Amino acid sequence: MEILSGKRLTLLAALLTAASLAGALGIAATGDLRLPMAADARRGDAAKPDTARVSAEIALAGEASVAGDVAAALAHYRAAALLDPRVVDPRSPAFLGPAFEARLKEWIAAQKKGGGGAGGTQARSDAAFLFRRMYGGCG
């Protein structure tokens, strides 16, 4: 790291600072920078999602699952989880249940084997998202 000293270090730091500022301004200008509404922030998890939409997504996922369309089922489950994360939280009363958990693991196992019927790239991404959401985090 001795190569990074004196003027070279100053120059690199100046470049990094400029790039960071430009990046931050660019994201602020183009990113979806909406802060949660104050009332929502106070209510936290208690903020009620659109339960009708969540139920509709879950119902569509169930129908797709029964019909054997795993990719569509995963897409609808993902949409439901994005609307209301509690549906994939095993501690929540809104959790989809152990049957869903078992089915998701089966689909992931099938995707790992590369077998047909478990969907393509998007389905793998949806399944992985649901899995990561279900088991981890800071709380």
Add this chain to the structure above:
Amino acid sequence: MSPKRFLYPESAAVLAAAGALLGALAVGLAVLGNPASTGLCASCFLVNVAGALGLHARESQSYLRPVILGIVLGAFFAASAGKEFRVRGGGSPVRHFFGGAFILLGCEVFIGCPIKALLRTAGGGAAGLVGLSGLIAGVLFATAYLREGFSLPAPRALPEGAGLVLPGAAFLLLALSAGIGESFAGSGFPSGARHAPFAASAAAGLLFGAVGQRTRFCVTGSVRTAALARDFREASGTAAFLLAAIAVNLFTGGFAPALSLEPGAHTDLFWAFLALAMVGFGAILVNGCPFRQLVRASSGDLDAAAGVAGMLLAAGLSVRWGIGSSPAGVTPAGKIAVLLGCVFFLALAAWKRKVD
């Protein structure tokens, strides 16, 4: 074998043994009920504590973690027993406050502090490994400034009572949690934060704090010392932590090498790298990662206590302003927080370079 070797550990073997103990214990807490790879994560736990204290209102991230309170008390008792409880401060409290805040925000964008980066890697998580690489890159960049004479003003001795506030508050909160239970701690199942049993968490926290204080365990500090002084004793503790965590994960079935299935992670690898690079860089400038700041604050360092206050405030804002990442990915606010953190630490490094 002399007990002094353990009370005043200096050898690589003892530091490695201590690191292995902490690593195994951290995985054990996840097995007992904490979220995956989150047996010990100072930043996640501070977010949980911030929620329990009302700084944010996300139920699933609210819990007055006994581990955090135990760390404070364990470090306090260990420092007192080793005659190292010295109250000092006034050197750079403002820089510690803002530095601590940006470090916490960087951790939340990555989803985890440097210790959790080790635990995520030990669980087979590729994103954890990428974050760890970023952390090391950030620390190595910071050492360039240390070689150029970067230093913060030295703290001065202060009246002893001031240093007792944090351990006193931790004791009070822990006693109330033990007496009143989860309703006070703010994690009523089924929707509260996942956690190991109270007694196990509190006992582990005491041990984390005490061992952390005696060994100066710090992931970023160990990389710095190895890079600057070619002294690998502290790094042996960090390496032992990682290896022990991998071993316990293999034993308990918690090792699953996969990028997309890493629990609680996101797959924005660039931001995982950059967020922890910022954390590594900043942690060297303000003398420690979140865990080390907690331990230093509990040993009487009031500048570090200012850092802890900054982290706690940032923990609340991280949830309120949507800065923290989720398995869905990194948010625009999180990206901006990381980039502003880079600017803050680069400015701090330039400002305090070559100080007489």
